[in-house]
Amino acid sequence: MRRSSLALAGLGATALVGALWGVTAERTRFQLRRETAPILDAGSDPIKILHLSDLHVAPWNTSAISWIRALAESEPDLVVGTGDFFGHPESLSAITEALLPLAGIPGVVTHGSNDRVAPRWKNPLAYLLAPSKPGASEGIPLDFAGLTHLYTEVLGWTDIDNSAVRVSINGSTLDFVGVGDAHHGLDDLDHLPGTVEALRESEEGHSRPHHSITTIGVTHAPYRRVLDAFVTQGAEAIFAGHTHGGQVCLPGGHALTTNCDLPLDQASGLSIWRHAQRSSYLEVSAGLGTSIYAPVRLFCPPEAVLVTLVGDDGGYA
Numbered sequence: 001m002r003r004s005s006l007a008l009a010g011l012g013a014t015a016l017v018g019a020l021w022g023v024t025a026e027r028t029r030f031q032l033r034r035e036t037a038p039i040l041d042a043g044s045d046p047i048k049i050l051h052l053s054d055l056h057v058a059p060w061n062t063s064a065i066s067w068i069r070a071l072a073e074s075e076p077d078l079v080v081g082t083g084d085f086f087g088h089p090e091s092l093s094a095i096t097e098a099l100l101p102l103a104g105i106p107g108v109v110t111h112g113s114n115d116r117v118a119p120r121w122k123n124p125l126a127y128l129l130a131p132s133k134p135g136a137s138e139g140i141p142l143d144f145a146g147l148t149h150l151y152t153e154v155l156g157w158t159d160i161d162n163s164a165v166r167v168s169i170n171g172s173t174l175d176f177v178g179v180g181d182a183h184h185g186l187d188d189l190d191h192l193p194g195t196v197e198a199l200r201e202s203e204e205g206h207s208r209p210h211h212s213i214t215t216i217g218v219t220h221a222p223y224r225r226v227l228d229a230f231v232t233q234g235a236e237a238i239f240a241g242h243t244h245g246g247q248v249c250l251p252g253g254h255a256l257t258t259n260c261d262l263p264l265d266q267a268s269g270l271s272i273w274r275h276a277q278r279s280s281y282l283e284v285s286a287g288l289g290t291s292i293y294a295p296v297r298l299f300c301p302p303e304a305v306l307v308t309l310v311g312d313d314g315g316y317a
Helices: 002-024 062-075 092-102 144-155 189-202 225-233
Strands: 031-040 049-053 078-082 107-110 165-167 172-178 213-218 237-240 269-275 280-285 303-311
Touching: 031 269, 031 280, 049 062, 062 165, 062 303, 078 213, 078 237, 092 144, 092 303, 107 144, 107 172, 107 213, 107 303, 165 189, 172 189, 225 237, 225 269, 225 280, 237 303
Parallel strands: 031 303, 049 078, 078 107, 172 213, 213 237, 237 280
Antiparallel strands: 049 303, 165 172, 269 280
């Protein structure tokens, strides 16, 4: 009995230490992950893409704001945002402060539910048992119009929620195709083929007819149906967020959940997504923030990602 009591006490102490570490240290241990994706024409100049996701900025997140501002020093050629930048109803000015050094750098964005509706309290461990319930969110409306104004008018980025845009950069032509938040049924996949076809029929911005156009999918929540649709439409790479990398993981960063139907071993990082004998690089960010009601990370530090697109000189499987 005494040994059992000591063992239980030891487990309890370990859990307490882990929780304290996750709340006080790990959630502010920001990292810039670097990846390389060989999807451009052979011989192309590299393109550095800064991937930002799930910032969940609250006005008091001063360390996160300062760290995000410093990301401009990585000199990205383009920014991809995959949603959930809001973390509090009063955080628009804080988001603006964080992102302003990136103004003038081309960018594309899609949105998550927390860009429209403020988070509300939930059992912070419930998501370990099952994904949060999809559907229309309930809560305090956020200044979504102000956020999109920041993106498009202040920073000069393009909103591609269920839309697309062509960007020419460093001698390459990139088609970015976005969908809405699949976790809340806002992904308009029925119109995706038409959106892609209309973009490909346009010659605007493609001044090098003997070079291919690289297609990149962008989404907040990486549900299988969305990833499959992107691969079907010929996307060479897909950017996504939403998962928080699992947020509370086992040692080694092994996720316990993705909060969607994405396999656990693809909760974050650069991997390959295969569908119907085709494949695409899949880049999932673990994100930079957490809900204000669950401010903890364990074996899953917050991150931004710098993905360098390079020429496919060695062949792409």
